[in-house]
Amino acid sequence: MKVRLKTHTKQKRSLKHVVAFAATVVGLFAGFVGPIRAQDTNPVTAGPPKFLNMIHQELKPGRVWEYDELETSIARIYAREGIPVYWVELESITGPSEVLVLNLFDSAEDLAKSEKASSAALAAHPELAQTQDRLLQENTSSGTTVLGVRRDDMGYRSNTIDFSKMRALRLSTVFAHPGYERAFMETEWSLSEASQKANARTAWAVYEVIAGLPEPAFVIVSPMQSLNEIDDVFEAGQALKKAEGGAPEQHLQELARIAYGTTDTRLFLVGPKMSHVSKELAASDPDFWSPPAAAAPPPVATRTEKSPTRPSPAPASPAAPGAPKP
Secondary structure, X not given: OOEEEEOOOOOEEEEOOOHHHHHHHHHHHOOOOOOOOHHHHOOOOOOOOOEEEEEEEEEOOOOHHHHHHHHHHHHHHHHHHOOOOOEEEEEEOOOOOEEEEEEEEOOHHHHHXXXXXXXXXXXXXXXXXXXXXXXXXXXXXXXXXXEEEEOOOOOEOHHHOOHHHOOEEEEEEEEEOOOOXXXXXXHHHHHHXXXXXXXXXXXXXXXXXXXXXXXXXXXXXXXXXXXXXHHHHHHHHHHHHHHHHHHHHHHHHHHHHHHEEEEEEEEEEXXXXXXXXXXXXXXXXXXXXXXXXXXXXXXXXXXXXXOOOOOOOOOOOOOOOOOOOO
């Protein structure tokens, strides 16, 4: 997917990551973020990335199909040209019709490298920049870019998260009351304990928003291998109700009233054809992440070949509108 931000000109700037936005954030937070733990360099056991860039693009009514087709063609260009800018694209199945683009970075340096590669690619392929601008102008109505840093002191089995296995995503955005971050942390710890008691399968990680939304804000991501794992949410809730006569649940509700301002939770499905992922990530399931490209057009008949008689053109039919989102 792309990160698309408006510049000070009338033209929309497409970032498939955090272009100028990312560069600014790196400068602000490179000193803030501590060194990456040694285990984070292992793609199998590292868990979620240190930085998560999230681009929400709300689609115009009836433009789902058109967006999907054009975005798929853009992803193929990035793959064909070997541009080292990667993203995972998802589409909403709850809430407004929108697409979500995830850029995964293990360090501030990785984020800066992606910004540099994106700028170089758009400079070398101006037609690509034009296509990305067209994608947004014709098919989207609004967009938001959010950058979060992983909080290792919260979450549930977060080190087991493997985005390469993700097929669906539960994403919750929480706006905490200023000054009550501690209550928010205690709420997350209680939820983690409840998930542990319920032996929930779905792990989740917490990201603190450092740019893109009013602070304090947090994003909770729960990558799932299938939507069946959504049952874990209800099982954890039942575990809270049964534990110690429901006292932990009452305590959790009180903490939530103190800590939470507003929350928004949505479900998304991964769109592999619209994504452009690294070879390392795709290696976990190449059939899913590297779907067959569109078939090449048939060869043009030569002079020695007898061209088939062309039938009379049929009356044109209107193009089918984009399928509505559930």
